[in-house]
Amino acid sequence: MVDAAPWWAVVTAPVLLAAFALCAIGYDAVLAAREAARPIRMTTPARPLLEVPRLLVSQPRRLPAPDALLWRTGVITVPVAAVLSTAVIPFGHVVVADLPVGVVWFNAMEVLTWAGLWMAGWGPNAVFSLVGGYRYVAQGLAYELPLMFALMTPAIRAQSLRVGDIAAAQSQVWFAVWMPVAFVVYLAGVLAFSFLGPFSYPVGQDIAGGLLGEASGVDRLLLSAGRWLLLAAGSAMAVPLFLGGGAGPVLPAWTWSAIKTLAVLALLVWVRRRLPVIRADRYVELAWVVLIPLTVLQALVPALVVLGGGR
């Protein structure tokens, strides 16, 4: 069972989230170095972090008639939503806020990025940014419903929206094993809301960086960091939803949470580099015609199990 929140969990959660995000960035840098046939040294995983000082010393830019308030609000929303989503994710036996509607909370925080990224696209008053912002909304229309069904499926089996209960309901077998469709769709959704890899459509190279194209300085730092924080939060959430939470032999629960989170992160970072960008005008059709019916059927399975008395 998950313990009530000690005060230090509030501080630890964002630190852990950042640590996971850094691991993902480091692994990504190693993969990139291997692709480019660069020698992999001790410093290779840390090199992307040079972006931080680079963006901190950057001179401010002023564009013609930007909507600065909207822009900045959007930019800040992305990393803040990522941090807030960790409130309900148990790490081992500890959670910041074991809300009875934890799944809904996570879902809501992830949907905040819709508003944030659209505003970040509109704010600079630049065509490619604007297109990028709308691209994210179009992508959202495609990934969101399958993702919601995927979030719902474990909750149906546990008959609870409390994330701790869902993790506890997997004492015999992980949900990932008998809810594979929901698991895969959830992972795709994580990549989609962190707009990385195949889902980096809103920041595509083809529209000159899209909604990142005009961002410089701290604004850019927050948006870029927000992507990796969202990825880390999504990976951490996959553990209680589908991989049995902190359950595991010998080692303490928090180590199992960490190991499983890192494994999911590694998988997502690896996948991110293996696929081209999926344009929303193709993905919408796939999502609505294939993924939604599949995830609905997947949700039917645990519902029937519950009726069958598998409590």
Add this chain to the structure above:
Amino acid sequence: MSGLIATISLLGLALAGVGVLYGAAWWLRTTGVPIAARPFGAGLEPAEHAVSRFHVRWYPVTMLFLAFDMEMVFMYPWVRVISAVGPGAVIEMFTFLAVLLAGVVYAWREGALRWT
């Protein structure tokens, strides 16, 4: 610590972190005088303001999405009462979903999911 206080502290912490970053940049930046830039136009000047009534060609999808999304809100409380209500809960929910999916198939055949 109650859930509400914990989440509000988390929000405060996140915002403080953001504030620290902006403060650090304000302190460390090479110059505070902003550069008067133009939105990127591949080397050309912008012809007009970009903010406009953007033609959203996937508008029908948003309508479809709203219909589905409303339904998802019903599904959250439903999750908790499946075994209490019994088979009726599952039959009703999935019949409802089937109706919605029939609507999706209709919209798909009408071409609402394609816009290019």
Add this chain to the structure above:
Amino acid sequence: MDLTAVLLKAVAARPRVLVTTLPGATPVRLAAERHLRSRDLPRAVTPADADVLLVAGTHDPGLEAALERLWQDMPAPRFRAHAASAGDVAAAIETACSHLADPSEQRAHERGGRSLPGEDQGGHDAPDHASPEGRAGDHSGQGGGGMAMPAGLPMAAQGPDRDGLMLDQLHVALGPLLADWPEGLILRLTLQGDVIQRAELSLPAPRRPPSAVPFWTEPWARAAAGEQVHAAEAARRRAAGHLDSMGRFLAVAGWQAAATTARRLRDELLGGAGAASVRPAAERFARQVGRSRTLSWLTRGLGRLSSADAVAAGIRGPAARADGDVPARYRLWLTAALEDLDRLEDRRLLDPAREEPPRGRLGGPPSPSTGLAGALPRLLEGAELGAARLIVASLDPDPDEWVAQPVESAHG
């Protein structure tokens, strides 16, 4: 202690480089790409994200204004580096890094960058962002219909769309200086949403005096001039050319890993690697990309160009033979590149009349790339912005051919 100076050292350790290639400077671009890749210096896509503006190639009056625009949009720390030839790239980057690390220079020269020619900021004097008054003024401008011009720019005007509705139109140009784009090519687009209503093409004018022979057709030009060139050299150049096109196409498609592989293979070939060392990796790459269901699902049906239309447009090369959409064209590049790898030992002499360069047979203006560019406006109308970029990348005209001398005069 000056912390900013310390951080500037970090900037100099990994600056983002905005590579702008002038038409005719393909060897410099290749050297720059190779150098940046091996040193792990990421490329910037827009000036907002760039620390170094690397101008590759010799002075081009037609693009001077565009370069200046990009430079003026770059926030400090920044440095403008120039590499006229492939050998200059490493030194230019080195110089840029040392200048980026110099705090007094970085604090000083951006003050000069502040003034802009003919700049009217619409009374926005607040240093960091538009003042509240400024923004309120913008909104009244939107309703006022053309009288108020916030920041000196008009609001979007309306025009009929394909369904006859009156909708806002945006005018945006792709090119001349865009990442993974045929440099110098300008497509002026009228957009509604992100869908292209109309596309107007303009190409860079031939240089006077004309620039050197295009890099990708150089063996053919030398053979046409009477020099003895081996077929092996032509095959090597053509395979590398196709891989270069693949690299650009995959970068536009957002498949960075595959784009890097294509460019690495290209550089190995140009570096003189033997077939035995390149072949296995090239085959793996061709299999991975050519058989990728995702990539073909994403590009299927885009930019359909029949052989007859292509020939009528003056296209002579693989784009005409592919006779189909984007996947047909990139698959043809892949097979052609693999076939050429079999001929890296071919000691026969190159017959420029029998073998074609990467973009089709030379001879007579218009050049093959002019034909490829000419086909674009018709293919792009009605396409979404992302699809349009993929179509351009799948035809991949070579800007060098526009500014170079026509090949016949090479006879003399």
